[in-house]
Amino acid sequence: MGQQTALYAKHLEAGAKIVDFGGWDMPIQYKSLIEEHTAVREQAGVFDVSHMTIVDIDGADAERWLRYLLANDVARLKDTGHALYTGMLNENGGVIDDLIVYRMASGFRLVVNCATREKDLAWMQSQQAGFTVTLTERPELAILAVQGPKAIDIVCRIIGQRFSSDDSASVGGLKNFYGVKLDDWFVARTGYTGENGVEIMLPNTEAPAIWDLLLDAGVKPIGLGARDTLRLEAGMNLYGHDMDESISPLSANMAWTIAWEPADRDFIGRRALEAQRQHRDTLPVLTGLVMEERGVLREGLRVECTLSDGTTQDGVITSGTFSPTLKHAIALARIPADAQQCAVDIRGKLVPVRLVKPGFVRHGKKVFS
Amino acid sequence: MSEFPDDLKYAATHEWVRVEEDGSVTIGISDHAQELLGDIVFIELPEEGAVVSAKDEMSVVESVKAASDIYAPISGEVIAVNEDLADAPETMNSSPYTDGWLCRILPSNPSELEELLDADTYAGMCE
Known part of the structure; x- marks a missing residue:
């Protein structure tokens, strides 16, 4: 038996077929992958992605450190709640992982892949010399991705009941790649499907009740099988398949995630990427x-x-x-x-x-x- | 739970066989097999008139997840093919033992039927 998210019993209740995914017992599908896929494209679906790893970065040097650790530049995040997608590279320019980083009121929040959790944390810890930063994993939080043309309206109704109509309006008004903190929840306009939607980080203790409210509102539970077909239709990479440590972001359709400017920002992998860039037309x-x-x-x-x-x-x-x-x-x-x-x-x-x-x-x- | 009708014979490679009154046999894939495959999206159908040998590949079923070979459970000539599957491959998911049949074969060596599994043995194998 693997690790289980706070929603494991809910998956069984919904008839999920469970598989091992990076050491976690996760739903691969409920009834039909194609029906789940279509529900997200046409209505709304909810994915339990609590197996992913949340790491909060705090400390006096949090921003300076992330500007060194990540190929994209967190200095571009001017507002609290703003997010960007980035690779975390090794010295050779290979992709250790891809992740989303959010600017929080103080510090930053990273969401990294589940299968790469241990090597990511080990790498981050090994790169801290000379920086005053603290890394805090947040295993007490669940992550629900609610995606599809009806997703935001439904989530806003639930936020209105759980919090207030003002909070509901602030979620409804979120721009793409922005998030908002509501008490110990964090709700962001991000996703992995190519549809509108949000990702909600919330306490494990609250997740089952919110899951039920979503399903009652007509949102369909979606397994990892449809998550893969949806992200592939959206042209989004999957770590370990479309790129890994042996692959440059320049050969993984991730050139847009490399912040070359300012030219004096030294980030891990920069030197290798600049050399590759000289003969870019020979790279696959x-x-x-x-x-x-x-x-x-x-x-x-x-x-x-x-x-x-x-x-x-x-x-x-x-x-x-x-x-x-x-x-x-x-x-x-x-x-x-x-x-x-x-x-x-x-x-x-x-x-x-x-x-x-x-x-x-x-x-x-x-x-x- | 998967169904394993008693009146059918099964191959270890997950095909089922039903002996018809005229001595021909109808062939399909088991409920267990269609569940493992998930949503079926294409089926490479065998050709009518083809002569197949037991345990030879006779067809390919592609689901969203995987491609899987179907093996002839018995030797003989393909005398009918379920052409409806070309446009509606999902029928193999929804009714694997009836509308989702694959083809009919006129056995050239009916004694091969003895080598197939009964429902209980096959069900035990799928546990």
Whole structure:
């Protein structure tokens, strides 16, 4: 038996199929992955993501330290509650983890992946010399992601009952990548689905009752299976699949998360990235693949790429699935930057695929052409 | 819980077989198999007229999660294919033992039926 979140009994009550996920007993699906996926695209769904690790960073040097630790620049977060997405890199520029950092009234809050918790914490602790910072894990908090076109309205109604109508209005007025603290809750306009929605960090003790209120309001419980198809349709990376410590953010569609300016900010991995940047056109890229014929693209499949000089070179699918929204296969693949045409090796047969920007569905609609 | 109808025979690779009155056999995948696969989105159907040997791959079922081979539980000629599955592969999830059948085979060696499992043995294997 693995670790269980505060909502484990609620998952069983909802008929979940439970699997081990990074040492946690988590719901992979309830009834049907496709029904859950569609509920998030068309209505609203709730994900228990309490297995993810919350770390609060405080101390006199919290900001100076995070500006050194992370490739994106927390100095860009001017307002309390503002958030950004970033990689945490090693000296070679490889991605140790990807995470979201929020500026809190004092200090910062990081949310990192569950499977990387131990190495992340060990790395952070090893990089503290010369900085006055404290790291506090928050295992007493649950995380509920409520996502979908109806998610924010429903959450606002519940916030109105639990807190006040003013608090409800402040959640309703949140801009993307902003959050607000309400007592010991933190509610942020972030997510991993490509839909509008919020992520709510709240005490474990309150989570089951809020889960029930959400389900009573028509929000569907969503398992990790649909979480994966939703994030892949949204073109979002999954750590350990689309990137890891051997992969540069420049080859993982994460160049936009690197804050090169100000040029005198020294962050871990900067020197390696600057060297890579000099010969950027030789680095592989993470791109989107679309296959409209029958069949499903899967992680690990070989992608045969034809380059502009007519030679071929292999790439690989890093995440692939059947897109429940588009009704055909989609994938992320790491391929040579110069690839002109690609075909995927499916059981020995080369099937041509289309190259598109990573990102297939946003707000329920197809986004590539 | 998965269902294991008593009147069917099963292969260890999760196919079921029903012997029809005319001596042909109908084939599909078990309730347990469809549950493991989850939502089925494509099925590569066998071809009518194809001659298959027991334990050979005869079809591929793709769910959102995984691709899985279907093996011929018995040797013979494919005499009918459930073409409805091409447009509605999810039928294999919703009614694996009736509308979600895969194909019918005219066995060339009916004694192979003896090697298949009865419902209790197969159910025990799936626990």
